[in-house]
Amino acid sequence: MTVPAVPADLTEEIVAAATEGKAWPFEEARKIIARLERKGGKDEVLFETGYGPSGLPHIGTFGEVARTTMVRHAFRVLTKDAIPTRLLCFSDDMDGMRKVPENVPNQEKLAESLHLPLTRVPDPFGTHESFGAHNNARLRAFLDAFGFDYEFASSTDYYLSGRFDDILIRVAERYQAIMDVMLPTLREERQATYSPFLPISPSTGRVLYVPMKQVNAADGTITFDDEDGTEITMPVTGGNVKLQWKPDFGARWAALDVDFEMFGKDHLSNQPVYDRICSVLGGDPPEHFVYELFLDDRGEKISKSKGNGLTIDEWLTYASPESLSLFMFQKPKTAKRLYFDVIPRTVDEYFAHLSAFGRQDAAGQVNNPVWHIHSGHPPAVEMPVSFALLLNLVSASNAESADVLWAYISRYAPDVTPESAPELDALVGYAIRYFEDFVRPKKVFRAPDETERQALSELDAKLGTLAPDSDPAAIQDAILDVARQHERYLDPKRKGPDGGPGVSGVWFQALYETLLGQERGPRFGSFVALYGIDETRALIAKALAGELAAATPSA
Known part of the structure; x- marks a missing residue:
């Protein structure tokens, strides 16, 4: 799902239709335009998504990037691509590993690395220099495969390289103001030890949750007791510390001047905290879009550490990337079950929208999901057979190969071949795999009365x-x-x-x-x-x- 250059011959009809567009990406894009007008303009608009690499990348992470890409494209159309935009995918890989994920190997070895920054935790898969690097690579490989136009950012790189040094000094200077934001949100026992700074222990390398004995804004240093009781004074710059996750949100927005970031409903109660900290640090909080969380087949929240629900690879085993993008587009503010049984319906809905696109006027087209999925350039595809029909055909014919299914399809639609309809040919393969794994095991014939x-x-x-x-x-x-x-x-x-x-x-x-x-x-x-x-x-x-x-x- 790329963001191609907005064509120079973008018609006034499409721009006018987009200006009145009701689809949610237009609503978010208009908020960003209003933000720019309030700020007096900018040389560049920054879209950001966040990723916590404490577990393997999951389908919700893809959803954030896909949805943000849709908003970015809507913004570019509404502004006729007059303002440069960037999409930054930020990984909080300097976060300490607080628990061992349930869906990775070598868990006993990982347990020895609790509270180390994720980029210092050994890779349980043995393929990268750290667990954080492994998960970052998995995310980037997937986003690259989809053709997303993005820049990857590592929290570790930003802290160690000094790119966050200025904002860290500012946190030290405005330490009490940040504490005034944070302390009312904490339990009494947590208030006694809380600090927005999390020092990296010079003796163990672990991320420490310890109170500050002193914060010296003039020197840009903090003083605290290390794990062995030794009093340590060290700079807040150069990767010696990271920020607690709530202050980190607001500080990152202020440091990078982020214009738009979406996040799940589980962050909604903390959004005012993020915004206030951003403001305390001299930033202008970005526009937000809060989406509902995905649920597994039991109605439980999908967790990357548990590995419940669908993975990216699992969806793509049984359906096309475009159908996954449609699932992300539809009703983002409604909680949805993200499990195998949603795939067939979503696939058929995608092709129904695609079929309708060519018959719609400009207003209908810009509100059609496929316009947003394909960044304004959906392909012209007519699917003669639905996914649901293919599944029933596999069931009735006991077909285990594409050739058998194509024999039926060719009789039904003589002008259609695997070569002339590659999308249908791919659907045939998906249907066979889906039937074998999910339909056949549940088939129960009953005798007629x-x-x-x-x-x-x-x-x-x-x-x-x-x-x-x-x-x-x-x-x-x-x-x-x-x-x-x-x-x-x-x-x-x-x-x-x-x-x-x-x-x-x-x-x-x-x-x-x-x-x-x-x-x-x-x-x-x-x-x-x-x-x-x-x-x-x-x-x-x-x-x-x-x-x-x-x-x-x-x-």
């Missing part, structure tokens, strides 16, 4: 009257005609074509459960058109003979 047997027999006969190349709509009508002959499948709340009761979902649920071994699925007429009328009749025969239910282990 007497009413269902009668209806299935009638459906078999009805399908036998249709031409082999009947379109999905004609097949769907035939399926509905059969259901209307059975009171069980009528829904008085719906209207049929003759004004009578319509067909309830109970009929389709029966078809899914007896023929496909699942509770729900796509439009059944479309499935039959893709799978084949004769093949569907053979499937019905197996269900009536009890062969499908007998093949279910729990049956």
Whole structure:
């Protein structure tokens, strides 16, 4: 998901539509524009995202970068790219390791390094000079693979190189003002020992949470007791200290003059603290966007140390990067379950938005998610078969190879080939992997009851009257005609074509459960058109003979 140069021929129609755009990236971009007007302008606008490398990069980290990229692009369009922008991905890798992540090897060895800065903790994977460097490399490799336009920043580098020296001296000078912000937010026992400075022990190398005996602003030094009780006086500059995480937020904003940063809802209560510290240090707090947290399949917050929920690699095993970007775009202020079952729906929604884009006017296009996902240049792709349909096709045909699925697809859409539709070819591979790992293990066929047997027999006969190349709509009508002959499948709340009761979902649920071994699925007429009328009749025969239910282990 790159941020390409905004084209010189950007039409006034698109700019005008974007100016009135309702999509959330436009709302955030307009806040940044108002900020610049209030400040009297800037030579450059800085977007920032943060990463805590205490655990492996997870999908939420990608979400921050993707969403910030969307806001950055919206800003560039609204300003016609008149102001240079940068995106800085900042890693707090000088933070002390407070606990051992549950999803990494060599945990006993890691336990020996508790409270060391992450860039001094040995890499449990044995591939980099430190655990922090390993996790930073993993993050950068992923962001690079997506083509994000960003600059990576290491907290360790900034502290050791002296880039934060000026702000650290300012913290010493305004120490009491910062304490006045922080102390009311702390418990009484924590107040007694709190300091915004965390010295790095000269004897053990660990990050120390100790009270300051003296802060000398004139000399830029602090005095404290080391772990062995020795009184130490040392400069706050040159990487000898780091800041506590709350002051670090505000100090970084002030030092770098950050204009925009988003963060999760778990930071919301601390946002006023970050802002006040930034102001105390002479900075102007950036514009914020607070997003809701992702939840796992049990409704628990996703944690990089626990490794629950979906990883970046897992999503990309079963779906495209663009579908992941769509998931990040949709309702960022609503808590969402981020687990395997959201993938098929998100994939089909992505292609639906992509299909609609070419038919929309400028106002519709700039509010279409794919405009933001592709930075204003979505590809022209029409997907003849949905992901949900492919999953059902794999299920019914027991296909284990792309060639088998393409045989069905080619009959359904003769002009489509793997070469002419690479996106569909990729989707075929995703569908096979997803089915094998998540659908097949849960498939449970049940035997039809007497009413269902009668209806299935009638459906078999009805399908036998249709031409082999009947379109999905004609097949769907035939399926509905059969259901209307059975009171069980009528829904008085719906209207049929003759004004009578319509067909309830109970009929389709029966078809899914007896023929496909699942509770729900796509439009059944479309499935039959893709799978084949004769093949569907053979499937019905197996269900009536009890062969499908007998093949279910729990049956």
